[in-house]
Amino acid sequence: MDISSFREVFAAEARDYLQSLNEDLLEFERNPQDQGTVDDMFRAAHSLKGMAGTMGFDELAEFTHEMESVLDLLRTGELQLTTEVINVLFRSVDTLELLLEQTISEEPISPYDEQVRSLKALIQHASLAPPPTTGGEHFSAELNEFNRETIKQGIAQGYQAFSVSVVLRPNTILKSVRVFTVFQALEQVATVIQSNPPIQDLDDEKFDRQFVLVILTKESAHHIRQLVEGIPEIESADVQSISLAEAGEGAEAVEQAAEETAASSDAAVSAAPIRGHRQDPLVRVETERLDKLINLVGELVISRTQVIEMVKGGEATDRMGAVDQLDRITTELQYAAMSLRMVPIKQVFDRFPRMVRDLAQSRGKEINLEIFGETTELDRSIVNQIGDPLVHLIRNSIDHGIEPKEERIAKGKPGAGTIRLNARHEGSYILIEIMDDGKGLDVNRIRDKAVERNLLPEGTKEISMGEAVNLLFQPGFSTAEIVTDLSGRGVGLDAVKAVVESLSGTISVESEPGKSTRTTIKLPLTLAIIKALLVKVDGETVAIPIQAVRENIQIESEQIKTVQQRPVIMLRNEVLPLYDLAQCLGFTPVDTSGPLPVIIVEVRGSKVGFIVEDLIGQQEIVIKSLSGIVGDIKGVAGATILGNGRIALIIDNSTLIG
Amino acid sequence: MAKTVLITDDTAFMRMTLRNVIEKNGYQVVGEASDGEEAVALYQELQPDMVTMDITMPKMDGITAIKEIMKIDPKARIIVCSAMGQKPMVLEALSAGAKDFLVKPFDAERVVESLRKIGS
Known part of the structure; x- marks a missing residue:
């Protein structure tokens, strides 16, 4: 069995564990008494270690092992939870993330020794019971009682007192024995009167790399240093003189040195490999808070509209200036607040290089993926939902667009196909293009398939490219001759179109047969504030999202025809079904005697006419959801508050008619 | 004049490994002993600048050999070589007069550092 085929499963599961470790750490920091959280973390690290070991990812396994040890000490209460411990653990999770991603993508592993040392330092620190505060007090008291006098006497007898701060090299083996050789060397020329940490701890290796000795000697500081080094x-060995006046503060000197030890190990910790993905100047904000802010801004927009309407009634120009200002400020505020919801589409695009590589490999095709505009930002709720449609379209390009290498070369194309993914802003929209230089759409094959599936009448001869594209988006249409494992799973382009439309977007396909196919998805930048056409229906104001509106016309009642007992109108040789919007929403039907305004709206790919009572105009509206008491209503996407304080329903064009 | 070294170890493989590192770094290996007795005899005969001394060996162990050599030459420069987990023995060897210690598996850089510092 080839274990490498489990790599993807491993990666996904490992990422989940890391995510839960991050979450648990946050929880544990808030609530350190919760034994359950630390148990969970321990298990997560343990599982991760086991998985990594099984996969043969030794670095990951080794690092997780250290983390597991620290978590175990926390679990058993042998290690006290401090901010430092939490910080080291958070950084360790970061390091693990980096290690994991590098391992998965088979990149070179960044050095992580520093981080291992931080973890090991915690493990050593844990065995330094009793807890550090009492230990420190105990130590300084001991020094004062025993050694001040000794140092004074020694200096009086012509000795010098030094504090010798010794740092061992990283990865020193048998540290206690090394310390022993230092003592041995010093004792040839000096008397060691104090050590920090205490000798017993040095002997038990309960220290990191540094220890401080207070010695009396007749040798010079320089000589002592040479001797130790x-x-x-x-x-390194740092030798500092302790003068007679300072003898009383001998304790402090040692303490200070000990603090430096702590400081230097802090420095080591912060120098740990926190890189790349964590350096992004991103702020994590709860979506809930953002939504609240957006709502507040919405209110402000409404109030702006109210003021504008009020002032329009008067004529004072300075008042108008004030209102201009309010208008400007609120507009800026609106965009600033919206920007909090904006995330780069990179989040979605990032998974494609790997996907294209894997799919191309399994299909035996050579494909270059080019990505442009990955920093283009759009609303996070859209980002979350646009991934799957894009995956589908890219898979289509790989399976049905790009030809096998031999076929491409025979056609005079480069052997490797190209898929280009491009995102860019255009007005208040974002355009996402998926382009491939494959074989393009085969109009005749689409026609044959459509006839076969009864989507076109028998004997249809010529269809245009536009018609062919429309057929592609019909439910159940698939041109794949062999059902491949990914593209041909019965989810057609109609599903892609449905998602895009649910995001108030549109999708279009252009193709040059034999050369290329380009699919363009057009999405609004945000779903929170949209442009809408306001119409009057049975005295009520109703908002229709502008991107669903194709055109507005006016008809006379005699233009309404009946086909199969359903009202229709003819518009430039197209037969469009006609509905009364009031009736659709359960209001009193419109009086059809006079001239009738009709809004042509796109509903699930086809044009439909809706009779309304009157047109009001275009306006930016803030969408308020109707969830709660009212719940989901067919044909209604939500509501908004108008300038006059009244409520208008927002039409959901995709579900308005059955 | 290159400093001279006597290697003491009961396995030929370890002697070979050490000789390789030592000679590559400009020292001269003047002899190899496979037990403590041989080491003491060769020390007297060759008077090397430094000795590497394994601990666990047949006939005479390394610690006894260190003590014997120190009796002959109190200025002998002996580097004790141990496996992991032989801390008490290493301490005993150092107390007996060994100047430094090396832990197997050997790290070439550590071996060279030890020779350089102990030899100077």
Whole structure:
């Protein structure tokens, strides 16, 4: 069995574990008493270690092992939870994320020794019971009692007192024995009167890399330093004189050195590999808060409209200026607030290179994926939903667009196909294009298929490219001759179109047969504030999202025809079904005697006419959901508050008619 | 004049490994001993600048050999070589007069550092 086929499963599961570790750490920091959280973290690290080991990802397994050890100490209460511990753990999760991604993508592994050392330092620290605060007090008291006098006497007898701060090299083996050689060397020329940490701790290796000794000697500081640095595996030895006046503060000198130890290990921690993805100047904001802000801004927009209407009644120009200002400020505020919801489409695009690589490989095709405009931003709720449609379209390009290499070369094309993914802004819309230089749409094959599926009458001869594209979006249409594992799973382009339309977007396809296919998705930047056409229906104001509106016409009642007992109108040789919007919404039907305004709206790909009582105009509206007491109503997407304070329903064109 | 080294270890493989590292770094291996007795005899005969001394060996162990050599030459420069988990023995060897210690598996850089610092 080839274990590499589990790689994707491993990656997905490992990412889940890391995500839950992150969440649990946040929870644990808030609520350190919760034994359940720390147990969960321990299990997550343990599972991760096991998985990584099974996959043969040794770096990951090794690092997770250290993390597991720290979590185990936290679990058993041997390690006290401090901010430092939490920080080290958070950074460790970051390091793990990096290690995981590098391992998965088979990139070179960044050094992570520093982070391992931070974890190991915590493990050593844990065994330094009793807890550090009492330990510190105990230590300084001992120094005062025992050694101040000794140092004074020593200095009086012509000795010098030094504090010798020794740092071992990283990865020193048998540290306690190394310390022993330092003692051995020093004791040839000096008397060691104090050590921090205490000798017993040094012997038990309950320290990181640094220890401080207070010695009395007749040698110079320089000589002592040379002596200690002449010992193998000593990184540095700092020798400081303790004067007679300072003898009383000998304790502080040692304490200070100990603090430096802590500071230097802090520095080591912060130098740990926190890189790339964490350096993004991104702020995590709860969606709930954002939604509230958007709502508030919505109110402000409404109030602006109210003021504008009020002032329009008067004529004072300075008042108008004030209102202009309010208009400007609120507009800016609106965009600033909206920007909080905006995320780069990179989040979605990021998964495609790997996907294209894998799919191309399994199809035996050579495909280059080019990505442009990945920093283009759009509403996060749209980003969350646009992934699947894009996946589908890219799979289509790989399966049905790009030809096998030999076929391409025979056609005089480069052997490797190209799929180009491009995102860009256009007004208040974002355009996402998926282009491939494959074989394009085969109009005749689409026609044959459509006839076969009864989507076109038998014997249809010529169809245009436009008609062919429309057929592609019909439910149940598929031109794939062999059902492939991914593209041909019965989810057609109609499903893609449905998602795009649910996001108030549109989708179009252009193709040059034999050369290329370009699919363009046009989406609004945000779903929170939209442009709408306001119409009057049975005395009520109703908003129709502008991107669904094709045109407005006016008809006379005699233009209404009947086909199969259904009212229709003829518009430029097209037969369009005609509905009374009032009736659709359960209002009193419109009086059809006079001239009738009709809004042509696109409903699930076809044009439909809706009779309304009157047109009011275009306006930006803030969408308020109707959830709660009212719930989901067919044909209604939500509501908005108008300038006059009244409520208008927003039409959901995709579900308005059955 | 290159500093001279006597290697003491009961396995030929370890002697070979050490010789390789030592000679590559400009030292001269003047002899190889496979147990403590041989080490003491060769020390007297060759008077090397430095000795590497394994601990666990047949006939005479490394610690006894260190003590014997120190009796002959109190200025002998002996580097004790141990496996993991032989801390008490390493401490005993250092107390007996060994100047430094190396832990197997050997890290070439550590070996060279030890020779350089102990040899100077």
